[in-house]
Amino acid sequence: MAEKKNLPIGGVITEAGTAHEYVTGGWRKLKPLLDKGKCTNCLICWVMCPDSAIVVQDGKMIGFDMEHCKGCGICAEECPDKVKAIKMEEEAG
Amino acid sequence: MAITMIKGQVGLTGNSAIAYAMKQINPDVCAAYPITPSTQVVEEFSSYVADGKVDTEFITVESEHSAMSACIGASAAGARVMTATSSQGLALMWEMLYIASGMRLPIVLTDVNRALSAPINIHCDHSDSMGARDSGWIQIYSETVQEAYDNLFQAVRIAENEKVLLPVMVCLDGFITSHAIENISLIVDDDIKQFIGEYKAQHPLLDTDHPVTYGAMTLPDTYIEFKRQQSEAIARAKDVVSEIGKEFGNRFGREYGLMEKYKLDDAEAAIVILSSAAGTTKVAVDELRKAGKKVGILRPRLFRPFPFEEIAGALKNVKAVAVLDRADSMSGFGGPLFNEIRSALYELEKRPKVVSRIFGLGGRDYMVKDAVQVFDELLGIFKTGKIETLMKYITL
Numbered sequence: 217m218a219e220k221k222n223l224p225i226g227g228v229i230t231e232a233g234t235a236h237e238y239v240t241g242g243w244r245k246l247k248p249l250l251d252k253g254k255c256t257n258c259l260i261c262w263v264m265c266p267d268s269a270i271v272v273q274d275g276k277m278i279g280f281d282m283e284h285c286k287g288c289g290i291c292a293e294e295c296p297d298k299v300k301a302i303k304m305e306e307e308a309g
Numbered sequence: 310m311a312i313t314m315i316k317g318q319v320g321l322t323g324n325s326a327i328a329y330a331m332k333q334i335n336p337d338v339c340a341a342y343p344i345t346p347s348t349q350v351v352e353e354f355s356s357y358v359a360d361g362k363v364d365t366e367f368i369t370v371e372s373e374h375s376a377m378s379a380c381i382g383a384s385a386a387g388a389r390v391m392t393a394t395s396s397q398g399l400a401l402m403w404e405m406l407y408i409a410s411g412m413r414l415p416i417v418l419t420d421v422n423r424a425l426s427a428p429i430n431i432h433c434d435h436s437d438s439m440g441a442r443d444s445g446w447i448q449i450y451s452e453t454v455q456e457a458y459d460n461l462f463q464a465v466r467i468a469e470n471e472k473v474l475l476p477v478m479v480c481l482d483g484f485i486t487s488h489a490i491e492n493i494s495l496i497v498d499d500d501i502k503q504f505i506g507e508y509k510a511q512h513p514l515l516d517t518d519h520p521v522t523y524g525a526m527t528l529p530d531t532y533i534e535f536k537r538q539q540s541e542a543i544a545r546a547k548d549v550v551s552e553i554g555k556e557f558g559n560r561f562g563r564e565y566g567l568m569e570k571y572k573l574d575d576a577e578a579a580i581v582i583l584s585s586a587a588g589t590t591k592v593a594v595d596e597l598r599k600a601g602k603k604v605g606i607l608r609p610r611l612f613r614p615f616p617f618e619e620i621a622g623a624l625k626n627v628k629a630v631a632v633l634d635r636a637d638s639m640s641g642f643g644g645p646l647f648n649e650i651r652s653a654l655y656e657l658e659k660r661p662k663v664v665s666r667i668f669g670l671g672g673r674d675y676m677v678k679d680a681v682q683v684f685d686e687l688l689g690i691f692k693t694g695k696i697e698t699l700m701k702y703i704t705l
Contacts, residue, residue, distance in 0.1 A: 225413050228512045
């Protein structure tokens, strides 16, 4: 309780980038699955993901940050029609 | 409008005085949407902006909801922010009022009191500010043009006090105070500058070296702590209002307290009333005193936070009290001020009899004879010890 008494006035968050510590992956109902064979690394999914949950390394899409992916399916929707490298599946099944 | 002083006194309407006070405060940002009867505040202040008399960034907006939203954004950015509104305007700000106070932003708003629709009416009553009484804003009610002018400077100090950091609403009566010309004393610009000082926000959004987030979501694990923090801050504001009222008196010769007591010390019957109607009641008290009747007035100046102990202390020797509300809380149990006063008195061993009288809604005149009638009734209650009518409308 002592630390709660020292909460910053008015709910101000005095550090930047704290959203990263807040794990939202548990909200997911559908999970994205990547077919690496089809993926052209156009990175449209990386642009469109509202949770910055597309992991890119050396200019290549390598997967998802499942701690923050909420399973919205925007990546699958935005993946170009001729590619369709991402599909959504039931999280629990 | 050119303001020329004669012998230190100048005739100004309440609205002009508020606009002039805002000019002297020279806030960083003003976002407003003019509405009757506070229109001239915004109109005249925007002239000061256009004429380069102030450094203020004036944001024209499409509604009062946007006006308060812009004030919130500017205040979070670290600016000293002011605005003014009335009635429906304040009602439209409702959602944002809570955000301003919850984020602990020291915005100063002038509310020129006007009735709420329906039926539509542009004249004075307190239903607008009373509707915002639980929004977490400090509320100060002004009796005269002079007091409204003086209150605005104090409001800046109260809001920005580090023990408080809450928005402040300065209320004055629509048309009665806002449009009537009164001779008032203006304070020199430099003295104002010294009195209000410079505002340094603790966590300005524009300080990009120390990035912060305002308005983040809190869940059941912290929300209640923030509300307790806010509740403690507004309770602390009471002493700050007293201190600043005293300091203002020391500097400028007009001292202000939490309330004004008029011939109350030996009074058997008293009227509790806010704002300009207290002036009318004073005339009635003077007349009745001449006839040997022991009557007095308590005029709360600070309504939020509610100084319940001080009010109980002030009324503890009075036998019969009428609380006159210029608003109905539509609870079937009298006006908002009545409920607060009656509750404040509950802790007393020997409580006065208290009645609720609702008057002057939608600008209906409240005259000396109305106050005399209430006092007559109270003296009857004093004599018999019995209340005949607990609640009623007067000035009908």
